Amino acid sequence: MTEPQLAITIKRLAHQLLENHVDLENTILIGLQPRGIFLSDRIVEEVKKELPAQKINYGKLDITFYRDDIRKELHKANQTDIPFSIEGKTVILIDDVLYTGRTIRAALDALLDFGRPEKVELCVLIDRRFSRQLPIQADYAGKAIDSIITQKVKVLWSKKDGRDEVIFVE
Amino acid sequence: MQLSTRHLLGIKDLTPDDISLILSTAEQFKEVLQRPVKKVPSLRDVTIVNLFYENSTRTRFSFELAEKRLSADTINFAVSGSSAAKGETLLDTVNNILSMKVDMVVMRHSASGAPHFLARHIPAAIVNAGDGINEHPTQGLLDAFSMKEKFGKLEGLKVAIIGDIMHSRVAMSNIYLLKKMGAKVTVCGPPTLIPKYLSDAFDVEVNYNLKETLEWCDVANVLRIQLERQNQVLFSSLREYNLAYGVKRELLDKIKKEITIMHPGPINRGVELDSDVADSRQSIILQQVENGVAVRMAVLYLLSGRNPSDN
Numbered sequence: 035m036t037e038p039q040l041a042i043t044i045k046r047l048a049h050q051l052l053e054n055h056v057d058l059e060n061t062i063l064i065g066l067q068p069r070g071i072f073l074s075d076r077i078v079e080e081v082k083k084e085l086p087a088q089k090i091n092y093g094k095l096d097i098t099f100y101r102d103d104i105r106k107e108l109h110k111a112n113q114t115d116i117p118f119s120i121e122g123k124t125v126i127l128i129d130d131v132l133y134t135g136r137t138i139r140a141a142l143d144a145l146l147d148f149g150r151p152e153k154v155e156l157c158v159l160i161d162r163r164f165s166r167q168l169p170i171q172a173d174y175a176g177k178a179i180d181s182i183i184t185q186k187v188k189v190l191w192s193k194k195d196g197r198d199e200v201i202f203v204e
Numbered sequence: 205m206q207l208s209t210r211h212l213l214g215i216k217d218l219t220p221d222d223i224s225l226i227l228s229t230a231e232q233f234k235e236v237l238q239r240p241v242k243k244v245p246s247l248r249d250v251t252i253v254n255l256f257y258e259n260s261t262r263t264r265f266s267f268e269l270a271e272k273r274l275s276a277d278t279i280n281f282a283v284s285g286s287s288a289a290k291g292e293t294l295l296d297t298v299n300n301i302l303s304m305k306v307d308m309v310v311m312r313h314s315a316s317g318a319p320h321f322l323a324r325h326i327p328a329a330i331v332n333a334g335d336g337i338n339e340h341p342t343q344g345l346l347d348a349f350s351m352k353e354k355f356g357k358l359e360g361l362k363v364a365i366i367g368d369i370m371h372s373r374v375a376m377s378n379i380y381l382l383k384k385m386g387a388k389v390t391v392c393g394p395p396t397l398i399p400k401y402l403s404d405a406f407d408v409e410v411n412y413n414l415k416e417t418l419e420w421c422d423v424a425n426v427l428r429i430q431l432e433r434q435n436q437v438l439f440s441s442l443r444e445y446n447l448a449y450g451v452k453r454e455l456l457d458k459i460k461k462e463i464t465i466m467h468p469g470p471i472n473r474g475v476e477l478d479s480d481v482a483d484s485r486q487s488i489i490l491q492q493v494e495n496g497v498a499v500r501m502a503v504l505y506l507l508s509g510r511n512p513s514d515n
Binding site for chain 1: 205206225228229231232233235236239240241243244245246249505506508509
C-alpha cells in the first residue's frame with residue numbers, strides 16, 4: 035500500500051466511523067500503543083476536518099500489563115492516557131494490524147478496568163484474514179490481506195519511520 | 205527487554221539502563237493506580253512471600269499493596285509468631301516456604317548481606333527490602349522517581365543527603381543510584397555519622413555545615429537518626445543534634461531558593477526534621493510514599509518475567 039492509497043483509506047475509515055456515530059457525542063476513540071496511535075492520530079485529524087466544532091474524546095491505551103505472553107517475554111510499557119470516563123459510552127478501539135486477535139483480547143480486559151462501556155467496536159487499517167487465534171473481528175477494516183504465517187505485515191508511518199507505507203517483511 | 209539481574213539486591217548491581225527501565229515502567233504503573241480498577245493481571249501466576257525479619261510499616265505495606273495491585277498471591281512472614289523465634293535458620297525457613305511453590309521473596313533483615321546470601325542458595329527471585337546498613341534499593345528507586353517527577357531529570361540535579369549516613373542503607377542506595385544517573389551528591393551530618401573515605405569511594409562531596417549544604421542543593425533528602433543501630437555515643441544528645449543538624453523553618457527561610465524536602469520515614473519529628481518543614485508545601489514526603497507502590501510494582505513486574513530455571 036502506498037502513501038496516497040493509505041491516505042484515502044484512512045479518510046474512508048474516518049468517514050465510516052462518522053457514518054455510524056454521527057456527532058461522536060457519546061463515542062470515545064482509543065488508539066492502542068505503541069503503533070496503533072499513529073493510525074488513531076490520523077483518523078482523529080480527519081474527523082476534526084469534518085466536525086471542527088465537535089469535542090472529540092480521544093485516548094491512548096497500553097496493553098503491556100495485560101498480555102498473555104508475559105512469562106515468555108517482557109515488553110516495554112507505554113503511556114496510557116484516558117482522562118475521561120468511558121462508562122456507558124461507545125468505545126472504538128483503533129490499531130494498525132489485526133492478526134491473532136490477542137492484542138485486542140488484552141485491550142478489552144484493560145478497557146474494562148476503566149469502566150463499563152455501552153459498546154466496543156474495533157477499527158484496523160490491515161486485517162490479516164485466516165490468522166485469528168481468538169474469536170475477534172474488526173468492525174471497520176482499511177484493507178483485508180491474505181498472507182502466509184511467516185510473513186509479517188508492517189505499517190510504516192512518516193511520523194515514526196519516515197514514510198507512509200504498508201509492506202510485507204519475510 | 206529485561207533487567208540485567210535476576211534479583212534486586214542493591215542499586216550497586218544495576219546498570220543505568222536498568223534504573224531507567226524501572227523508573228519508566230513505574231511511571232506507567234503510577235497511571236494504573238489512578239484508574240477506577242487499580243489492578244492489572246500481570247502477576248496472577250506468581251506467589252510472593254514477604255519475609256520481614258525487622259520492623260517496617262511503609263515498606264511492608266507498600267510491597268504488599270504493590271503485589272496485590274499486580275494480582276500476585278502473597279504470604280506474609282513476621283519474625284514474632286514464627287518458628288524463627290524457635291531458632292530455625294534463615295535458609296531453613298526460606299527453603300520450607302519455597303517448597304510450598306513460592307516464586308519470589310521480598311526480604312528485610314537486620315544483617316547486611318542476608319539477601320545476597322539467600323540469592324546464592326535458593327532459586328527464587330529476591331528483592332531486598334532493606335538489609336542492615338547496606339542497601340534499601342526500592343527506597344533509592346522511589347526517591348529517584350520522586351526527584352525525577354519533580355525536576356524532570358536526575359542528571360545534574362544537586363542532591364543533599366543529610367543526617368546519619370553511617371547507619372543508613374537509604375543513603376547507600378541513594379548515593380549509588382544518583383551517581384550512576386549523573387546527579388551531584390553532597391552528604392552532610394556530624395563527622396561521627398559520616399564514614400571516613402566516603403568522598404573518595406563514591407565521588408561525593410562531604411560538608412559538615414548544614415546551612416551551606418542547604419544553600420547548594422535542589423533537594424534535601426533528610427535521613428532518620430537510627431538510634432537502634434548506634435551502640436556507642438556518636439553525638440551528645442538528640443536536642444544538640446537538632447540544634448546543629450535539624451532542618452528547621454527559620455533555616456530554610458534564610459535560603460533564597462525553595463528547596464525540596466524528602467525523608468524516607470519514619471520521621472523523628474523535632475530531631476532531624478521539624479514538623480513545620482515536614483508538613484510544608486516544600487516537602488514531598490507523602491508523594492514519596494505514594495510513588496513507592498508504583499516503583500515496587502515495576503521492580504516486581506520486571507523481575508517476574510524471568511523463568512527461575514534460566515539463570
